[in-house]
């Protein structure tokens with residue numbers, strides 16, 4: 083597999099806190115890469131730097147062989163990189179379908195708040211996207227009426243509607259009931275695989291990592307301290323002590 087995204091020597095400090103302290107990482111074409119690590123390790127910072135929400139103070143990020151370091155979020159979306167947030171960014175007073183249509187309209191450069199809701203093309207495309215996620219039944223529901231699992235999926239559907247080649251998801255299962263978690267990840271990875279989207283996801287549930295990740299990267303204090311297949315990495319005593327141990331007691 084070749085690299086779709088190449089991060090080299092990323093540094094970013096907030097005052098004395100080194101949120102990124104020399105991050106080197108290749109994201110391979112077609113893989114599902116999990117990021118694990120304790121709170122404050124710099125996982126979200128990595129996603130923010132990759133998607134243009136934060137600018138690294140040093141280092142470079144290349145996507146499809148071209149530098150994207152320092153581009154703004156909209157420019158990065160246009161290149162083919164999308165993200166979802168730990169807290170879903172849905173317009174709560176709008177329906178699920180309207181939310182996805184709004185994402186599509188923004189992608190197409192329409193910023194009028196009402197026009198998107200009226201345009202058939204975006205609505206049809208929104209419904210087609212929701213269908214792939216098994217969310218069509220909820221298309222007409224207000225976003226604030228959804229349970230956390232559906233809310234997370236709807237947020238990811240908005241990102242997927244942008245037709246990314248690479249999707250970065252910050253804790254897609256946080257706040258989701260344990261009984262729903264596996265089904266949600268299964269749905270979302272099936273959609274991503276069908277659409278040939280490479281995915282990076284921050285995850286705290288080691289069962290999810292073990293079952294769904296091709297590789298796992300372990301973050302600690304702004305650095306990647308282990309990287310490899312889940313079976314290998316999660317069996318590493320240092321990882322168990324420093325990462326999984328902490329998460330179990332979190």
Ligand SMILES: Nc1ncnc2c1ncn2[C@@H]1O[C@H](COP(=O)(O)OP(=O)(O)O)[C@@H](O)[C@H]1O
Nearest residue numbers: 096099100101120121122123124125126127128
């Ligand atoms: N915008 C910011 N301003 C100041 N400090 C920040 C900012 N973003 C992150 N940090 C700090 O950087 C460190 C890494 O944060 P973060 O990337 O959110 O960690 P994680 O996602 O692994 O929990 C933390 O100490 C956090 O408080």
Ligand SMILES: [Mg+2]
Nearest residue numbers: 125126127252
């Ligand atoms: Mg985070």
